[in-house]
Amino acid sequence: MATNRTVSDVDEPLSRLAPSATPLSRATKVSERIASALVEDIIRDRMAPGDRLPNEQAMAERFQVGRNSVREALRMLEIHGMIKLKLGPRGGPQIAAVDPREVGRTLSLYLGLRGAKIEELVQTRLFLEPKVARMAAENMSDEDELRLREALRAEEASKADDSAYIDAANEFHYVLATMTGNRVLDLVATALKDLYTSRIVNDGIAREAAGPGICNEHKVIGEAILAGQPDRAEALMRSHMDFYVERVRSVAPGFLDSRIAWG
Numbered sequence: 001m002a003t004n005r006t007v008s009d010v011d012e013p014l015s016r017l018a019p020s021a022t023p024l025s026r027a028t029k030v031s032e033r034i035a036s037a038l039v040e041d042i043i044r045d046r047m048a049p050g051d052r053l054p055n056e057q058a059m060a061e062r063f064q065v066g067r068n069s070v071r072e073a074l075r076m077l078e079i080h081g082m083i084k085l086k087l088g089p090r091g092g093p094q095i096a097a098v099d100p101r102e103v104g105r106t107l108s109l110y111l112g113l114r115g116a117k118i119e120e121l122v123q124t125r126l127f128l129e130p131k132v133a134r135m136a137a138e139n140m141s142d143e144d145e146l147r148l149r150e151a152l153r154a155e156e157a158s159k160a161d162d163s164a165y166i167d168a169a170n171e172f173h174y175v176l177a178t179m180t181g182n183r184v185l186d187l188v189a190t191a192l193k194d195l196y197t198s199r200i201v202n203d204g205i206a207r208e209a210a211g212p213g214i215c216n217e218h219k220v221i222g223e224a225i226l227a228g229q230p231d232r233a234e235a236l237m238r239s240h241m242d243f244y245v246e247r248v249r250s251v252a253p254g255f256l257d258s259r260i261a262w263g
Contacts, residue, residue, distance in 0.1 A: 031072035034063055038077060042095060049097040053083065056092075080106070100187045104195035109262040119256035121196055122248075126241050128189050129173070133221060133237035136179035137230040144179045145226060151175045152222045155215050162207045169210060170197055172218045176225070199260070205252045214244070 059070045077083045158164035177189040224233040
């Protein structure tokens with residue numbers, strides 16, 4: 001259980017924050033600069049979910065600003081899923097458990113505004129996923145091996161339940177992304193996977209698109225990774241992704257041509 005640590009209320013005022021953390025070359029809003037400073041606090045102090053930030057009054061005094069600016073900064077962090085604003089006597093801003101998959105929802109807004117299509121999302125995943133499989137095979141730890149075996153077992157056991165099956169199939173990809181050991185790749189691959197999955201589930205074609213063989217395809221890829229065969233794992237994942245896209249085209253003509261919507 002996380003202990004409720006609190007960052008120090010005695011710190012530099014906003015006017016003396018490091019330029020590298022809050023660039024002054026543009027008219028940065030005060031609330032943005034406060035939010036940036038709080039993120040630096042969270043990282044520096046290695047704060048965990050459940051840890052508490054100072055209250056609004058303490059922050060206002062620290063940064064020498066009004067409480068409205070503090071509230072706006074906290075709302076920014078809440079929108080991005082970094083904190084929760086608890087009500088009541090023991091309430092206030094608390095660190096949230098950040099889910100990398102939430103990045104996909106934010107990304108969908110920008111992609112939608114640019115008119116990006118689902119096919120472009122799929123093309124990006126076709127490029128990334130084989131590399132993910134390769135790096136998973138190259139960097140697998142003992143803990144990774146256990147997690148991958150459990151993911152494969154859960155997928156096999158869930159085949160009779162459509163919803164559980166889709167979740168388990170997704171978990172296979174999520175596990176591989178973490179196994180790469182590259183936090184940027186993990187975040188990007190997971191966000192894109194979740195963004196795509198949310199669209200195909202909303203369209204009601206997830207189970208049909210997966211087809212009866214996806215579990216076996218994942219098993220073969222997993223076995224190559226477990227055997228420490230990066231070349232084979234990469235090739236199998238590329239074949240798997242290519243075949244999957246063709247299944248989607250056959251069961252849902254026009255789906256890949258649709259625009260990515262926010263949400």
